[in-house]
Amino acid sequence: MRISKRSIDALKKQEADYFVWDEDLPGFGVRVFASGRKSYLVQYRNLRRTRRITLGLHGALTPEDARKLAKAHLGDIAKGGDPAEVRKLDREGMTVAELCDRYLADAELGLVPGKRRMPKKASTLATDRSRIDAHIKPLLGTRLVKEVGRAEVYGFLRDVAAGKARRDRRTKPRGRSIVRGGLPTAGRTLGLLGGIFTYAVRNGIVETNPVRGVPKPASNVRQRRLTSEEYRQLGKMLRKAEADGHNPLAIDIIRVLALTGCRRGEIEKLKWSEVDEGHGCLRLADTKEGRSIRPAGLVVFALLKARKPAKPRGYVFPSSTGDGRFEGLSKVWEKVVKPNLPDVTPHVLRHSFASAANELGYTEATIAAMLGHAAGTTTSRYVHALDGALTAAADRVSLHIDGLLGARTADTQRLSDMFAAWAEATDKWSSAASTV
Numbered sequence: 001m002r003i004s005k006r007s008i009d010a011l012k013k014q015e016a017d018y019f020v021w022d023e024d025l026p027g028f029g030v031r032v033f034a035s036g037r038k039s040y041l042v043q044y045r046n047l048r049r050t051r052r053i054t055l056g057l058h059g060a061l062t063p064e065d066a067r068k069l070a071k072a073h074l075g076d077i078a079k080g081g082d083p084a085e086v087r088k089l090d091r092e093g094m095t096v097a098e099l100c101d102r103y104l105a106d107a108e109l110g111l112v113p114g115k116r117r118m119p120k121k122a123s124t125l126a127t128d129r130s131r132i133d134a135h136i137k138p139l140l141g142t143r144l145v146k147e148v149g150r151a152e153v154y155g156f157l158r159d160v161a162a163g164k165a166r167r168d169r170r171t172k173p174r175g176r177s178i179v180r181g182g183l184p185t186a187g188r189t190l191g192l193l194g195g196i197f198t199y200a201v202r203n204g205i206v207e208t209n210p211v212r213g214v215p216k217p218a219s220n221v222r223q224r225r226l227t228s229e230e231y232r233q234l235g236k237m238l239r240k241a242e243a244d245g246h247n248p249l250a251i252d253i254i255r256v257l258a259l260t261g262c263r264r265g266e267i268e269k270l271k272w273s274e275v276d277e278g279h280g281c282l283r284l285a286d287t288k289e290g291r292s293i294r295p296a297g298l299v300v301f302a303l304l305k306a307r308k309p310a311k312p313r314g315y316v317f318p319s320s321t322g323d324g325r326f327e328g329l330s331k332v333w334e335k336v337v338k339p340n341l342p343d344v345t346p347h348v349l350r351h352s353f354a355s356a357a358n359e360l361g362y363t364e365a366t367i368a369a370m371l372g373h374a375a376g377t378t379t380s381r382y383v384h385a386l387d388g389a390l391t392a393a394a395d396r397v398s399l400h401i402d403g404l405l406g407a408r409t410a411d412t413q414r415l416s417d418m419f420a421a422w423a424e425a426t427d428k429w430s431s432a433a434s435t436v
Contacts, residue, residue, distance in 0.1 A: 097141035235405035250332035261353030297398025
């Protein structure tokens with residue numbers, strides 16, 4: 001048959017592996033495993049021996065990409081080459097550092113899928129490259145890929161947690177590269193290492209992933225939430241920072257993070273074109289989940305309106321020079337927040353927003369929609385059907401948090417009570433509608 005997506009998808013698994021060959025390109029085929037997995041391959045003869053070279057798994061490669069690779073290999077074979085032997089020698093001599101370089105090169109071409117099988121974002125690739133350069137290459141880079149087993153992975157995990165690759169060096173006149181390590185960093189880097197070895201398996205470089213089955217340590221940041229008293233403490237710190245003359249952009253960013261539950265990068269990169277006050281939401285063009293609509297409360301728009309220029313354009317929080325965005329949050333956070341709340345990060349404000357919404361009685365689906373989580377089709381339908389309810393929920397949660405951050409005025413209290421009553425009425429209406 002001619003190998004195409006439709007013909008490959010139609011192939012069913014059997015009790016044993018079997019092969020299907022392309023009618024147009026001799027030597028190009030598909031192997032269907034008993035497990036149901038399908039991989040593209042090229043088969044040829046060299047010195048009276050039949051040899052095969054795996055091109056990649058179906059899904060990781062499209063039939064068209066696999067056909068192009070097959071033609072390239074068959075062209076080399078026609079000139080006397082032996083790609084299976086070259087790959088064998090390459091695999092046996094490949095180091096972890098070389099594997100990382102190949103992984104990054106293919107990721108930049110969009111051949112390493114990220115979330116929802118989409119190419120990885122430039123920001124994600126930058127983070128991957130940073131973790132590879134800071135931890136994976138210094139600790140594992142010289143090892144041969146074939147020699148990395150479970151014991152080496154556990155050793156790597158311990159070394160990152162212990163900060164064995166720590167460093168502090170100057171990279172430019174006003175920049176430094178600081179690597180500390182620690183348990184949270186070890187968990188995140190282990191996840192990346194697992195992804196790199198998954199890539200190696202898909203490309204036939206190794207047969208098994210040594211990271212699979214190694215438990216990733218939990219990060220305390222994921223469980224950390226601000227208490228009501230800590231919210232009040234944060235509010236006092238922000239007011240003192242304003243009085244002391246700290247950068248007002250950083251202080252406003254911290255407030256918006258607390259009042260929306262957005263990720264740090266989403267607010268730092270927020271543009272005026274994404275602020276939709278009329279519909280009570282932020283229409284984020286590029287997030288971790290792709291395009292995302294986030295309901296936002298009245299207090300958020302009041303904060304943004306106070307600093308809105310006559311002709312709003314570009315970033316909401318711009319750099320003091322040029323057309324870029326403000327990048328000084330870390331310095332202000334270190335001076336204002338960290339001394340009194342040392343284990344609190346900007347991302348803790350996101351978890352705390354979710355916790356506050358939960359304490360106010362909102363469902364998991366509502367909270368997921370407010371945070372922009374990719375929670376599947378159920379949440380997507382909920383967002384489109386009850387966007388007014390989500391806006392009211394965001395209003396109520398942000399009013400609650402705003403009240404904790406500062407002295408609550410009578411107007412703010414009245415608004416909070418109004419939205420609480422409205423939310424209660426909406427819940428009763430929803431229950432009655434579902435019963436009908």
